[in-house]
Each structure stands twice: as C-alpha cells, then as structure tokens.
Amino acid sequence: MGMDQEIWKLVLEYLAVKEDLRSSKAEIALLEKKLRDWVSKDPDHEEQLEEVLLLWQDTAQLPDDGLWKESFAGIKEQINQAPARKFKILKWWPAATAAAIIGALIFFMAGDKKPLTISQNQVVWTSKTAAPGKIVKVMLPDSSEIWLNSGSSISFPQNLQHAGIRTVKLNGEAFFKVKRDPAHPFIVKSQQIQTRVLGTSFNIRAWKGSRPEVTVLTGKVAVSRDSVGVQSSAVHLLPNQKAVYDVRSARLLREDVDDARTSVDWKTGKMNFESTPMEEVFQIISRKYAVKVVTDQSFKNCELTAKFDNVALSEVMKTIGLTFDIHYTINKQTIYIKGGKCN
Amino acid sequence: MGENNTAGFNYNEEKRFDEKSFEDLYRRMYPTLKKYAIYLVKDTEDAQLILNDVFIAIWKNGTLIADEKAYLFRAVKNAAINYHKIPKASFLRIDSEEENPEIIDLKETPSQAFQNKDRNRVLYALIDQMPERRRLIFYMYRIDGFSYKEIAALLDISVRTVEDHLVKGFQFLQQKVLKNSAEFR
Numbered sequence: 020m021g022m023d024q025e026i027w028k029l030v031l032e033y034l035a036v037k038e039d040l041r042s043s044k045a046e047i048a049l050l051e052k053k054l055r056d057w058v059s060k061d062p063d064h065e066e067q068l069e070e071v072l073l074l075w076q077d078t079a080q081l082p083d084d085g086l087w088k089e090s091f092a093g094i095k096e097q098i099n100q101a102p103a104r105k106f107k108i109l110k111w112w113p114a115a116t117a118a119a120i121i122g123a124l125i126f127f128m129a130g131d132k133k134p135l136t137i138s139q140n141q142v143v144w145t146s147k148t149a150a151p152g153k154i155v156k157v158m159l160p161d162s163s164e165i166w167l168n169s170g171s172s173i174s175f176p177q178n179l180q181h182a183g184i185r186t187v188k189l190n191g192e193a194f195f196k197v198k199r200d201p202a203h204p205f206i207v208k209s210q211q212i213q214t215r216v217l218g219t220s221f222n223i224r225a226w227k228g229s230r231p232e233v234t235v236l237t238g239k240v241a242v243s244r245d246s247v248g249v250q251s252s253a254v255h256l257l258p259n260q261k262a263v264y265d266v267r268s269a270r271l272l273r274e275d276v277d278d279a280r281t282s283v284d285w286k287t288g289k290m291n292f293e294s295t296p297m298e299e300v301f302q303i304i305s306r307k308y309a310v311k312v313v314t315d316q317s318f319k320n321c322e323l324t325a326k327f328d329n330v331a332l333s334e335v336m337k338t339i340g341l342t343f344d345i346h347y348t349i350n351k352q353t354i355y356i357k358g359g360k361c362n
Numbered sequence: 363m364g365e366n367n368t369a370g371f372n373y374n375e376e377k378r379f380d381e382k383s384f385e386d387l388y389r390r391m392y393p394t395l396k397k398y399a400i401y402l403v404k405d406t407e408d409a410q411l412i413l414n415d416v417f418i419a420i421w422k423n424g425t426l427i428a429d430e431k432a433y434l435f436r437a438v439k440n441a442a443i444n445y446h447k448i449p450k451a452s453f454l455r456i457d458s459e460e461e462n463p464e465i466i467d468l469k470e471t472p473s474q475a476f477q478n479k480d481r482n483r484v485l486y487a488l489i490d491q492m493p494e495r496r497r498l499i500f501y502m503y504r505i506d507g508f509s510y511k512e513i514a515a516l517l518d519i520s521v522r523t524v525e526d527h528l529v530k531g532f533q534f535l536q537q538k539v540l541k542n543s544a545e546f547r
Contacts, residue, residue, distance in 0.1 A: 022536065027529040035509075074485070074535055081505050082483045087392035091385065094414050098421055 152309030288329025
C-alpha cells in the first residue's frame with residue numbers, strides 16, 4: 020500500500036530542498052506543485068503524504084542509547100596515559116545536567132541541519148489568551164482562524180506558516196477553521212489529546228479537570244491520546260461526530276452528534292447544558308461572565324440540562340435558582356449561593 | 363566538502379576545545395561514524411581502534427575543527443585505507459551492490475511493541491533492522507545531514523545507489539508503520 024519509488028524520490032527531494040537554506044523559493048514552489056499534483060490524483064494520497072511527513076519528522080533525531088559511553092571511556096584512558104595533554108577524568112553529570120546536555124545536543128543536531136519540523140529550541144512561541152467574559156478571534160500566521168472561548172489560551176510558533184507540521188497548543192476551548200494545506204498537517208495538542216487535520220473546522224473542549232472532546236463540523240480529523248510522547252491509536256472523525264477522552268479508562272470514544280454546530284454555540288454567547296455536572300456549570304458561568312461562584316454546599320451528583328441564549332447573568336441565575344431551589348446574591352463579581360436541592 | 367579535504371584543522375582560529383566539547387563531539391559522531399568504520403573494515407573491534415586513533419589525534423591537536431563532520435569521516439576513511447594496506451591474513455573485501463538478504467523476523471515487531479513506546483525509538487529500532495549499507499546510508503543522510511553526493515563519495519558508490527537505498531529504507535519504514543497503523547498512529 021505504500022508509495023511507489025518515484026514518489027518517494029520526489030518527496031525526499033522536496034524535503035531536502037526545503038531544509039536547505041540555499042534553496043530558492045521558486046525551487047521549493049516547483050516541487051510543492053509536483054507534490055500537490057500527485058496528491059490531487061487520488062484521495063488516499065493525502066493521507067499517505069501526511070504519514071510520510073510524520074515519518075520524516077520522527078526520524079530527525081537519534082534516540083541516545085548511551086552506547087558511546089563505553090568506548091569513550093576507552094579513549095579517555097588512552098589519553099590519560101599519554102603525557103602530552105592531560106585529560107581530567109570526568110565525573111558523570113547528575114541527571115539534571117544530563118538532560119540539559121541532551122537538550123543542547125538536540126539543538127546542535129538541529130542546528131547542523133535546518134529542520135523542517137518544529138524544534139522547540141529554535142522556535143519562538145506566541146500565546147493568545149481570552150480573558151474571562153471575552154471571546155477572542157485569533158488569525159494564525161498560516162491564515163487559519165481560531166475563536167478562543169473565555170478563559171482559554173492558545174500558543175503557536177511564530178514561523179507556523181513555514182513549519183513542516185503546523186503544531187499549536189490549546190488550553191481550554193476553541194473553534195478552529197484550519198487553512199487547507201495537505202503538505203503541512205495541522206496538529207492541536209490539548210489536555211492529553213492530540214488532534215490532527217489537514218484543513219477542516221472543528222471544536223476542541225479541553226478544560227482542566229473535565230473530559231476533553233473534539234467535535235467535527237467539516238472535513239476529516241484524527242484524534243489520538245497524547246501523554247508525554249506516548250501516542251495511542253487515532254480515532255478518525257467525520258462531520259457530526261465527536262471523540263471524547265475518558266480519563267479513567269484512558270480511552271478515546273467516538274460518538275455521533277445530532278448537530279455539531281451546537282458545539283460552537285458558545286461563539287455567539289449561547290450555553291448548552293446537557294446533563295452537565297453542576298460543578299462544571301458553575302465553572303462555565305464563571306468563565307463566561309467573569310465572576311466567582313461561592314457555594315455553601317457541594318453540588319456533587321447534581322446535573323443541569325438547559326439552554327441559554329446570550330442572556331444576562333441574572334437571567335441564567337434565575338433559571339438555575341428555580342431548578343435547584345437555590346438562594347443567591349450577586350455582589351460585584353461574586354455570586355453567593357445558599358441552599359439547593361438536587362432532584 | 364572538498365573531495366581531498368583530509369586536513370580540516372582550522373589554524374586561523376585558535377579555539378582550543380575543552381573536555382566537554384570533546385565528549386559532545388564524540389557523542390554526536392559516534393552512532394554513524396562507528397557504523398561507517400565497521401562498514402569499511404568489516405570488523406567491530408578494528409573499527410573502534412580506528413575511531414580511537416582519530417579522536418585521540420584530535421584531542422592532542424586540541425583545536426576546533428572547522429567542518430568536523432567532513433573531517434572525521436575523511437579521517438576514518440583514510441585510516442581504513444591504511445588498515446587494508448597492512449598485510450592481514452588474506453583480507454577479502456566483499457564489495458558488491460548486493461545486500462545481505464533482509465532477515466527480518468516479523469514476529470519481532472508485534473503491534474504491542476508499538477504501544478506505549480516512543481515513536482522515535484520504535485522507528486530507530488526498525489531502522490536498525492535494515493541491511494548494513496542501507497542503515498548506514500540512512501544514518502548519514504538523516505542524522506548527519508550528508509547529501510547524496512557526499513555519501514556516494516564516502517562509500518565509493520553511485521549517487522543513484524544512494525538514492526535507491528534511501529527510498530527503499532523509507533519504503534520499508536512506511537510499510538512497517540502501515541502494517542501497525544492501528545496502534546502506531
């Protein structure tokens with residue numbers, strides 16, 4: 020099923036030219052066009068190319084197996100026997116410095132050969148944050164569009180449009196409209212999950228402490244678990260499907276949704292709760308209205324199902340108050356809640 | 363890289379390097395350089411002796427090398443040529459384009475091996491399964507950043523052969539990954 024030799028030659032040529040700083044823009048553009056032509060010939064080609072780029076990225080560095088140490092000890096010994104230039108016996112560094120050295124080493128290797136991939140050491144990351152009560156639209160350097168929900172932040176490398184793989188990091192919730200570019204896959208890293216796309220629109224909810232989920236509006240998306248370098252199998256999603264990461268079983272589950280557009284209702288200030296735990300409801304309210312919620316009891320095992328348009332906080336609290344028999348007072352930016360019964 | 367650039371010491375800049383940069387250099391160069399030496403002399407221990415000689419010479423000289431990568435590979439190649447001049451018990455150089463048949467135990471890389479393992483490590487475990495020359499070319503290209511042309515010169519083979527090995531090496535990786543794609547992605 021792999022790609023044939025001619026295409027591999029083309030891909031390798033493209034990658035070599037792209038990584039070579041001396042290459043001209045026209046040179047790169049020509050090869051890019053050839054690749055695009057090939058991609059457009061068959062729907063499978065896009066995925067194949069994406070896989071190949073990942074292969075390229077993931078072979079950029081050699082894992083240090085420490086094999087060199089033994090033979091290096093032999094060299095040190097030989098040097099110490101020779102009087103010409105004294106070589107102090109090196110003490111092996113403690114783990115912390117060792118990590119720093121490996122970092123420096125990676126940097127050195129990366130510097131040796133301009134990497135196509137994003138190397139943490141050279142890339143300057145930019146962050147954008149939506150404060151509580153605010154929704155912020157961010158335009159990325161590759162002209163992908165992102166809407167950040169209140170209390171969320173995104174960081175991306177400044178050279179995103181030149182990266183072989185476009186990687187961004189998300190805290191919280193955001194709606195993505197990714198600029199289509201088959202040669203440069205787009206990856207979002209967020210709370211233990213990784214979402215990989217070519218060009219589509221989708222919503223990621225990845226709040227600390229709650230189940231992360233990815234809902235697809237258009238296009239195709241692959242979601243996988245991502246915990247410190249360990250990746251699980253990907254769940255592939257089509258429009259009106261979502262992936263939910265169940266933290267306890269460490270599994271990604273695929274579910275159908277009636278209308279994926281409701282997942283981005285927050286963009287217009289709407290709130291949809293569907294058997295949402297009250298603790299989460301209060302978190303969402305405090306982010307949206309930039310308030311603090313203080314309760315005198317735990318609302319564990321309490322759930323809310325309700326829909327709100329972009330209404331005032333008092334309106335929302337009135338509904339919740341009636342539902343759970345709650346007394347509340349709003350004082351400046353704090354809501355004090357008393358009592359409350361779960362049905 | 364000049365073809366006959368055997369002396370790569372840069373005398374203009376008298377930057378003496380210290381123990382740490384010496385060790386770093388060894389650590390960086392060891393993986394591919396050792397494979398290259400083994401490839402040339404077909405003997406692991408003799409390969410290490412060549413590496414020792416080359417590195418001890420650098421240490422004694424004590425100055426930074428301008429293009430250390432090109433210099434070191436050249437130096438190892440020259441040392442290997444001298445090595446062959448020493449009359450050894452009828453040394454037979456097997457120098458054909460044919461590779462050893464790929465002996466790869468498919469059971470050795472079950473899908474489970476892909477789980478919970480760093481992708482990069484798994485890929486290099488696969489690369490280490492490649493035939494000797496192909497693996498060496500892969501390292502020289504991907505890790506050390508030599509061009510097809512430079513690799514061809516160092517291995518005394520044609521540029522097309524280098525390209526062919528690389529393509530086959532990557533195809534091999536791709537097939538392995540595809541076979542395990544469910545767990546691997």
